[in-house]
Amino acid sequence: MSNNPTAARRSTIYLLDQILGEGRLLSECLSAGALDRLTPEDRARAQRLTLETLRGIERADRLLDGHLRRTPDLTVHNTLRLGTVELCHGEAAHGVVNAMVEIIGRSRKHGRLKGLVNAVLRKIAAEGPDAWPKMRVPRLPEWLRDPLIAAWGEDAVKGMEQAHFAGAPLDITLKPGAEAPGGKKLPTGSVRVSDAGQVSTLSGYQAGDWWVQDAAAAVPVRVLAPQPGEKVLDLCAAPGGKTMQLAAAGADVTALDVSESRLARVRENLARTGLSAEVVAGDALEHKGQYDAVLLDAPCSATGTIRRHPDLPFAKDGSEFGGLIELQAQMLAHAWTLVKPGGRLVYCTCSLLPDEGEVQIEEALPQYPDMRADRDALLVPGVQPEWLTEEGGLRLRPDYWPDLGGMDGFYVACLNKSA
Structure with a gap:
């Protein structure tokens, strides 16, 4: 009480x-x-x-x-x-x-x-x-609603608003072999727990059997499909959900983030789950090295997370999006130099705006003769073929899975580098 x-x-x-x-x-x-x-x-x-x-x-x-x-x-x-x-x-x-x-x-x-x-x-x-x-389902502010209708159509946006109004249940990712604290297994492998209450009191939390991660946010690592012993770089790693997925798969992980305070969360999560990764504070645009695979979860508008963060449309007005789109292109270009020949890069953003997803990849592909979009890698369990996009990416939206409680908005692309 x-x-x-x-x-x-x-x-x-x-x-x-x-x-x-x-x-x-x-x-x-x-x-x-x-x-x-x-x-x-x-x-x-x-x-x-x-x-x-x-x-x-x-x-x-x-x-x-x-x-x-x-x-x-x-x-x-x-x-x-x-x-x-x-x-x-x-x-x-x-x-x-x-x-x-x-x-x-x-x-x-x-x-x-x-x-x-x-x-x-x-x-x-x-x-x-x-x-x-x-009363009608509350609507997004026009500065965001209008571009989303232009991208996805009014019916889709109404479905997203319904998902935003309903809020988000608790999704968790299990360590291999761990037991879920109740809940329902989703098509992509995450577990959804309704009426979870205080997270830290659920069974298996203190033991480090699982971590909180929206089902959509867990998809990029499933697409990357890390193999034991592979050298993998997680760029913009905090708060660490994807780092833990990579480490749990047996990869040799470097988790990089510019924010030392946010990396404290990554270290806490790794300690609780008993997983290991090299945690590095640094600027993604200055990082050097060669990796079998790179995961770039680029800084973005976070418009895909409104069902969990309803403050976002009120605290923002879209004015900073242009700068973010430019930064994403720079990060994608630099991340590509860190991928070994024959390696792969997964680019993702938790955004609903095509400029931060589809358009980035559409513009990158002609610039790099050694870059190819791998559509097959995107078809992990639970992903519907109709979610694949023209340029070769994967679009996840809050109005998908309406009967299961929706998911965050995400864009994911897997880019292979020729050997």
Whole structure:
């Protein structure tokens, strides 16, 4: 049970202010210690409430608009949004209304508005729970929705929005021979655990039998098909899911990432799972060496991960994507120099934008006479042939597997170097 629901709610409002007002990602806020003072239970509750509010914010705003003459200050608005989402998710009305009134009442800046919060949320409590399920599935912002419709069509984007609104179950990758802590085996080999609760308390976690990794994120290493003893470079390796897959297959792995702090997670994960890799902090564009295989999970817009990170469309506006696309092309060019003749490179991004996937490979292939897209390597178990793309890559999308709970958006290409 939560020790202090009001503290968790207050922290949720702070996180919403940071994301919606300052354009910060939830992960940045958490790294900066936004929830460090809370108990583990309240920390989990604050994160869950933040994600639920962001997923449902369009519906909450539509309900609130009927009761507000003008848009209030952001903190008050976020208090009302959180209260609305909790009420429409079936929380007891008196508990929610009293908590929100108390939070605003204690604020020097907003205390005089506690009567407004009380009145509005009482109206929402009366009508919101019936209206909520009849409202449309929340949409992506236009800056992202428009290019996605241009790429995949409106029906596909509606399916993606449905997947984003539903959120993401917990997917795990098992070490060879390990037991899953319950759950359902997916067509690609990952295991999906519903209602997982606190991850670290699941059986096999402390023993290092498995790690958390979305089913789509596990596909690139399956495509790479590392062999025991092969020298493999994992570029942009943090937080380490793919590094662990490579190490578990018996490859001789070098995990490289520019962020020393993010590499701490890689080292922790390797230690917990009893797997080994050489972990190196460094710039991918300056790395030297020759490898049998290179995995490049390039920095990208992360638009494929919105079902797990609903803060992303609110914290970003697409303005940095041009720089990322240029960086991906540079990284792909440099990574190709690290592949031995006869070796292979798997390029992937957790993006839904073709400019970060399909277009990168389309433009690279004519530039390198010794580069060939290996379509056959992409047909790992569970991958549908219709997911393969014209230039020879693999496109994974959140609207795939709707009956199983969807998957992250990913692009994967396997590039062979002639001997």
